[in-house]
Amino acid sequence: MENAVKLTPASEEGRQLLQHIEQEAGTSVNLCYQCGKCSAGCPAAFAMDYPPRQIIRLLQLDLFDDALDAGSIWICASCETCTARCPRGVDIASLMDALRREALRQGRINDKKVAAFNKAFLNGVKSFGRTYEAGLTIQYNLSTGQLFKDAALGLPMMKRGKVGIMPHKIEGREAIKKIFARSEQLGGE
């Protein structure tokens, strides 16, 4: 990989911004060779406008506005699966965090989709004690007006058993319900 092409932003402003984001994240976007392992393992990729691999690509191609306005950076759950899977050692989770901080600094927040995702995610946890991917996808897509967004991907995944059609319920759901009830008492939704 010594001979890999190094992509550099065309403008001085872009170079400075990339340097700042990379310093904050402690990683380099030029290490990425776009294999897609990060996106394949990301549990929230289905709800993202740009999955992790594409966020890195936006940064490589000097498309900072698209990266900073992406709903993906707010949907990212900081689970670090992407970072653990990356064969090039790119700390994508940390990059997502740095992008969130930069977006906040610049006053950019895509909060409508983020709120819809959070609500759909929490509804699943409240009902089943864990995430229910199919229900989460349908509820999120319905509430954001993009019902068929993941149909081409989701149906084959269901057929192969990668995504469950029916939810799995965990033991101890009563304890989870109490947590939600307490949160509502304290003013949460």
Ligand code: SF4
């Ligand atoms: S896993 Fe690493 S190298 Fe592969 S696309 Fe993601 S960031 Fe790039």
Ligand code: SF4
């Ligand atoms: S840290 Fe964020 S981008 Fe990475 S796998 Fe987890 S949710 Fe996806």
